[in-house]
Amino acid sequence: MEKEKRTHKAHCIVLPFPSQGHINPMFQFSKRLVHNGAKVTLVATRFISKSLLGDAGPIAVETISDGYDDGGFAQAGSSGTYLERFRVVGSETLGSLIEKLKSSGCPVDCVVYDAFLPWALDVAKKLGLVGAVFFTQSCTVNDIYYHVHQGMLKVPLSEPEVVVPGLFPLQACDLPSLVYHYGSYPDFCDMLVNQFSNIEKVDWVFCNTFYKLEEKVVEYWMGKICPLRTIGPTLPSAYLDKRLGDDKDYGLNMLKPVTGACMEWLDGKPNGSVVYASYGSFAVLEPEQMEEVAWGLRRSNAYFLMVVRESEQAKLPQNFKEETVEKGLVVSWCQQLEVLAHRAIGCFLTHGGWNSTLEALSLGVPMVVSPLFTDQPTNAKFVEDVWGIGLRARADDKGIVRREVLEHCIGEVMGGDRLKGIRSNAMKWKNLAREAVDEGGSSDKCIDEFVAKLVAW
Known part of the structure; x- marks a missing residue:
């Protein structure tokens, strides 16, 4: 033709x-x-x-x-x-x-x-x-x-x-x-x-x-x-x-998101009060790391929305969902952009994959990056030290990011001394992404x- x-x-x-x-x-x-x-x-x-x-x-x-x-x-x-x-x-x-x-x-x-x-x-x-x-x-x-x-x-x-x-x-x-x-x-x-x-x-x-x-x-x-x-x-x-x-x-998804329950739960939370935690569609956490993430979220005393794929949920601490029901919601998958754009989200705990990093940056959401492999350590370096839009949660000698580290980083990004600068930088990059x-x-x-x-x- x-x-x-x-x-x-x-x-x-x-x-x-x-x-x-x-x-x-x-x-x-x-x-x-x-x-x-x-x-x-x-x-x-x-x-x-x-x-x-x-x-x-x-x-x-x-x-x-x-x-x-x-x-x-x-x-x-x-x-x-x-x-x-x-x-x-x-x-x-x-x-x-x-x-x-x-x-x-x-x-x-x-x-x-x-x-x-x-x-x-x-x-x-x-x-x-x-x-x-x-x-x-x-x-x-x-x-x-x-x-x-x-x-x-x-x-x-x-x-x-x-x-x-x-x-x-x-x-x-x-x-x-x-x-x-x-x-x-x-x-x-x-x-x-x-x-x-x-x-x-x-x-x-x-x-x-x-x-x-x-x-x-x-x-x-x-x-x-x-x-x-x-x-x-x-x-x-x-x-x-x-x-x-x-x-x-x-438009095309390999996992079915839980949408209604997520948004209804977020609608009932104050502005900037929720930690959204997701390690993406591909990463497989070691059982010890999953436990540390769960306890880090609980110890932060913040509201949290945690994404754990069905294949990974057996790694959660026993009775974790039931014991944290007043503070947290655990779902198998969600519409990440819709969640990140919600007024209640104050922080994104992420593995630092490039898609997740760009999404948070483009929506002005501060990050705590807990990198696992491939490009994620480099992305975490830039999030913290170049763009100034979050903190890197560092692993110990065993390669595990401990609950105390996660608790500290979440506290700093949600309400610590660095909060003002991080949020200011996040808004700057949000505007530049849109431009x-x-x-x-x-x-x-x-x-x-x-x-x-x-x-x-």
């Missing part, structure tokens, strides 16, 4: 890594592309597609195979086996999907792929399409992995302080855990480092951040590595610029430019 006969400006396939934390930002980016006149087909694995709940709206959803259609990652038995099989079978079935769409009269112009899946760029280039990589982690973290890939940051680390081009000096323990504890998860480390294996072939580089949040490292990338575009924060429009109508939720996606903002301009270039191409 000729471009001038289309009802859309361009057709983009968007391929996220098959997990909730990667689907959310890339699905939200897809909405922005549609708003700018593009057609988008979101591609999920066949296994993940069976568990997606919600409405994709104007975005088409198609599937490819990761080689494990009946069980996904769990069926593979190991991360290395899964990733290699996904590369082989995913490449083949993605190519077949693109050919199918072409023969059905809806040819694809561009593949926007998760940086975790660099083989998708090879498929796009083989078929003569534009390739755009989407980094779902911070530009800072990607900078660290890039320099490991280039051999400019040697691992295992040998010094307590590390200097990475584009960044100020960091303590080794502030680097992503896969770098600091090199060898802990070798398959995942290889995946993250190999995000850059073919980046010289890519046409566009997107990062889910905004310019003023990571200005120094973004400038470094623009001048030394490649023309990076910041297109974040990728939150539903209702929480930022409000230009996409009734866009209040990401980035407002019409004419830095992130908004990048998306406009991308769609316009696709039309010209």
Whole structure:
């Protein structure tokens, strides 16, 4: 079909890594592309597609195979086996999907792929399409992995302080855990480092951040590595610029949220009185750590809303829910953005995943970050020491964040001496996040430019 006969400006396939934390930002980016006149087909694995709940709206959803259609990652038995099989079978079935769409009269112009899946760029280039990589982690973290890939940051680390081009000096323990504890998860480390294996072939580089949040490292990338575009924060429009109508939720969820009970409970609490505690959709806490988190919340004497997935609830202390019913509510899942935006929330106790960090920052919610692995220690460093919007709860020699530490950090963020400065900084970053996606903002301009270039191409 000729471009001038289309009802859309361009057709983009968007391929996220098959997990909730990667689907959310890339699905939200897809909405922005549609708003700018593009057609988008979101591609999920066949296994993940069976568990997606919600409405994709104007975005088409198609599937490819990761080689494990009946069980996904769990069926593979190991991360290395899964990733290699996904590369082989995913490449083949993605190519077949693109050919199918072409023969059905809806040819694809561009593949926007998760940086975790660099083989998708090879498929796009083989078929003569534009390739755009989407980094779902911070530009800072990607900078660290890039320099490991280039051999400019040697691992295992040998010094307590590390200097990475584009960044100020960091303590080794502030680097992503896969770098600091090199060898802990070798398959995942290889995946993250190999995000850059073919980046010289890519046409566009997107990062889910905004310019003023990571200005120094973004400038470094623009001048030394490649023309990076910041297109974040990728939150539903209702929480930022409000230009996409009734866009209040990401739209596709792998877990069913408990919504009514959460909001009714929050409605009955004073402004800024509740600690919201969630360690995300993927993290698995050790039983000892779960117990420490639970007791830390109880000892804080604040109201708390605690998210513990069904598969994790057996790790809670015996009778914890019943004994804390006057102060706390424990749910299996919730609409995190709706909760964070509620007037009753005064603090977010989080693992510090990038999505959660951006959400809290964009909504002006102070944080207590208790990082577990991957990019979370680096995010925690920036939350506390660079952006000044919260505190890092540090682990002991066993790697456990103790209840006393959590109690202290929550007390400081909810009402301690640092509260005024933290809240002031939180409001500053909230306003800057909104400016980035407002019409004419830095992130908004990048998306406009991308769609316009696709039309010209």
